[in-house]
Amino acid sequence: MYQYISAISKLLDGNKQYVTEDISNVPLNTLFTLYSKVIVILSNPFLPNNVAIDLETIRTTTGSLQITLNEFLIQNGNTTLEALPNIPTLVPRYAKYNDGFRAGYKIAPINPRAAPDTQLPLVDKSWLHLTQPNVDYDLFYKSCLVTVNGFFHLTDSDTTGVYVIDGMKSALKSKQNQLGIYSFREIGALSFVPIIPDMIYKQNVNQPYKNDVYLDIGVDVSNKTIVLVIGGYLHVLDNKTFSRVGLSTFKLNVGNLPMLERYYESEPYLDFSTLPLSMTIRNPKQLGIPDFFSDENIVAYLTLSQSFFVILDNPDIFVNRIPVDKTTLPDMFVSYRKPEYPLIVGVGKAANYWSTYEDGQYSVTCRDTMRCNFIFNTIDPTVVNSVGDNLTPNEPLAHSNPYFLEIGSAYI
Numbered sequence: 001m002y003q004y005i006s007a008i009s010k011l012l013d014g015n016k017q018y019v020t021e022d023i024s025n026v027p028l029n030t031l032f033t034l035y036s037k038v039i040v041i042l043s044n045p046f047l048p049n050n051v052a053i054d055l056e057t058i059r060t061t062t063g064s065l066q067i068t069l070n071e072f073l074i075q076n077g078n079t080t081l082e083a084l085p086n087i088p089t090l091v092p093r094y095a096k097y098n099d100g101f102r103a104g105y106k107i108a109p110i111n112p113r114a115a116p117d118t119q120l121p122l123v124d125k126s127w128l129h130l131t132q133p134n135v136d137y138d139l140f141y142k143s144c145l146v147t148v149n150g151f152f153h154l155t156d157s158d159t160t161g162v163y164v165i166d167g168m169k170s171a172l173k174s175k176q177n178q179l180g181i182y183s184f185r186e187i188g189a190l191s192f193v194p195i196i197p198d199m200i201y202k203q204n205v206n207q208p209y210k211n212d213v214y215l216d217i218g219v220d221v222s223n224k225t226i227v228l229v230i231g232g233y234l235h236v237l238d239n240k241t242f243s244r245v246g247l248s249t250f251k252l253n254v255g256n257l258p259m260l261e262r263y264y265e266s267e268p269y270l271d272f273s274t275l276p277l278s279m280t281i282r283n284p285k286q287l288g289i290p291d292f293f294s295d296e297n298i299v300a301y302l303t304l305s306q307s308f309f310v311i312l313d314n315p316d317i318f319v320n321r322i323p324v325d326k327t328t329l330p331d332m333f334v335s336y337r338k339p340e341y342p343l344i345v346g347v348g349k350a351a352n353y354w355s356t357y358e359d360g361q362y363s364v365t366c367r368d369t370m371r372c373n374f375i376f377n378t379i380d381p382t383v384v385n386s387v388g389d390n391l392t393p394n395e396p397l398a399h400s401n402p403y404f405l406e407i408g409s410a411y412i
Helices: 028-033 053-061 069-076 136-143 166-173 259-266 294-301
Strands: 003-011 018-020 035-043 052-054 091-094 096-099 106-110 129-132 144-148 151-153 155-158 161-162 179-183 190-194 211-217 225-230 233-236 243-244 249-252 308-312 319-322 332-335 342-344 349-351 352-357 361-365 401-410
Touching: 003 069, 028 035, 028 069, 035 053, 052 053, 091 332, 106 166, 129 166, 136 144, 136 161, 136 190, 144 161, 144 166, 151 166, 151 233, 151 349, 161 225, 179 225, 211 294, 225 243, 225 249, 233 401
Parallel strands: none
Antiparallel strands: 003 018, 003 035, 035 052, 091 401, 096 179, 106 129, 129 161, 144 151, 144 179, 155 161, 190 308, 211 249, 225 233, 225 308, 243 249, 319 401, 332 361, 342 349, 342 401, 352 361
């Protein structure tokens, strides 16, 4: 007779993380309702070694039973269960961060319609060109995401290097030149789908985009993990913001995004000249609420070069948030584990950081991580016609609540 030893299981939730836990006294019908995958390690006195059983092989005969797994093993007696070839072990792998300069990349501004070494005025060079000896640029393109000053940008590649689309345009506007590289090589290949107006639609013509937007990317992604970048901000396994509603269609809950805060946080860094916003010479930072939340502006924002879908060729992805200790100094944090994941600050910005090991801990230094306390957050924006970037006078800035975004996959 089989005896329960342990189990590896994965809940049917958005996180999709394999865990080792005791499920021996859980009813079978509950197991098949709550878990998408359960592998049980069993012993048997008639077998020389323990064996692993995928419960999916007995779902059709036991899926509705209310007896526990231990009770099932007793009832099963000496009946042979179909075993896996080997006992699986969890091997977690993660997306990793590195500073582009620290990684040794040469980063140069280029014009996308000219050769990298063409002599042109700097204002005519809107992209960035990344090179490094012995790097497979096609592999980089299929494995990495890139941020410029904390905001994700679409990339491309050829035999001469990697291109960061509108990366130099962002650097010129902000007068900053930080570049972060996020490698997904260990967890799956990446492909990219820029958002274009033809993808965007409504299910109800009377439903404004400021509440919900539907997008059809035209690619069946039923066995993939979808990462969405909106205005340079990363969303992964974020059911509050977006969810898949079809083989290639998604629902974006715009109402759950801090749109105004993100606009003002990213406006110093990104080119928003394509947004159909009316400005006043009295205050260029003032926004008309009807303009900002209009359908036209939502579409323009979603079709920025910093808005795109990332298709990750791995359906088994999990995400964890690991808090980082704040200090009394702005833009400086302390971590007791090696900093190697995306660091999220503000209202979702992926801060470019530089870490140093000191006295058993890591000093993490960033730039512009404080969160603004806007006056418009003290009022109902639906009852005013316009807002600005004015800050509350008693506490204009506050420390972010930083965390490492651990994106991983547990291979078995």
